[in-house]
Amino acid sequence: MRDDLLDPRAVLLHESAPDREAAIRLCGRVLVEVGAVAEPYVEAMLERERSISTYVGEGVAIPHGTNASKEDIKRDAICVVRFPGGVDWDGEQVVLCVGIAAREGGHVPLLASLAEILLDPDRAKALREATEVSQVMKELT
């Protein structure tokens, strides 16, 4: 995975959220705070989620904006927010959110390398159970 995508400040490992919308808002806020996206991107992430769930398996969801929201992306970035208590995701239990902001051309390769990592059950488990930022950085950069 490209090593300039994940800012250690964009890794939150001990969060909780009452529902999917709150979890996505939190991911969006993290992306705003590290300067990756402009504020309207957060609403676009919610809009995308309403259109179709971003659950991908292994207890992981990958919230990201709509195609129309690409202009709100300042630089390609991801964030990692872990919910040890789980979040109900349209019937699935999500423990880890990887929020994604990637411009044209960057999105598909980013998803492919992320999926490659999550297809390895040991690495997916390491991410779901991470308690230190360094563990996440090791798997994702």
Next chain:
Amino acid sequence: MAQRTVAVASASGLHARPAKLFVQEAVRLGVPVTVRAGDKAVPAKSMLGVLSLGVVQGTEVTLEADGPGAEEALDALVALLSRDLDAEEALDA
């Protein structure tokens, strides 16, 4: 073995949303289908597998299946990949 090759039509390739619609259809059809792109092959019902192929618009993928219902399942999945699912999203919005 039934086999079809198709170029992916969705503007942004086979990523989260088009990939999800594809995987949902593969699960619904209930016939084990393999998707090949380049030297990789993954089960069509695996979201992570499909995403890991990194398919962009115009990439040719090959679908393979065996047994009863294989031909019909491949026809349905090829029809889906031949559509620009991102354009349909824009119409929905």
